[in-house]
Amino acid sequence: MKILIQTLYILFFFTGCRTLPMDNNFYGEYYNKGKDYEYRLILQQDPNTFKLELKYQDTNPKCIGRWKLEGEKIIHLQCEEVSELSKILSNGYMNERDYKLEIISNKKLKFKKVVLTKVK
DSSP states (O other): OHHHHHHHHHHHHHHHTOOOOOOOOOOEEEEEEOSSOEEEEEEOSTTOEEEEEEEOSSOOOEEEEEEEEETTTEEEEEEOOOOOHHHHHSTTOOSOOEEEEEEEETTEEEETTEEEEEOO
16 A cells, blocks of 8 residues: 555656646747846747847947757857948947857746846
8 A cells, every 4th residue: 555655646746747848939029128238139930030139338239140949948049240341340240149048938038147038
């Protein structure tokens, strides 16, 4: 009887600890605003393009490019290359052209150390 109760307890424990499946619908707008920054990311479905805007006190870098899902927990952003020297020298140019975001949930992504929340 004791073994039966332990077996039922273990089965109940493992079936109750399943994670909720994600629907992989990450398309939309994500946002976070802090004391001295503002981040906005728009992920578009077709053809997996994005727009990333970072606002700080004196700069407003932006980039557009393509994104792809890497496994179940990472979204990889690859900014398009910029060839115009005037755009590269402007304060709107992003030196870093490659980002990996951690998927926290269907409505939250972690960009660097900041959590972006889905707004649309």
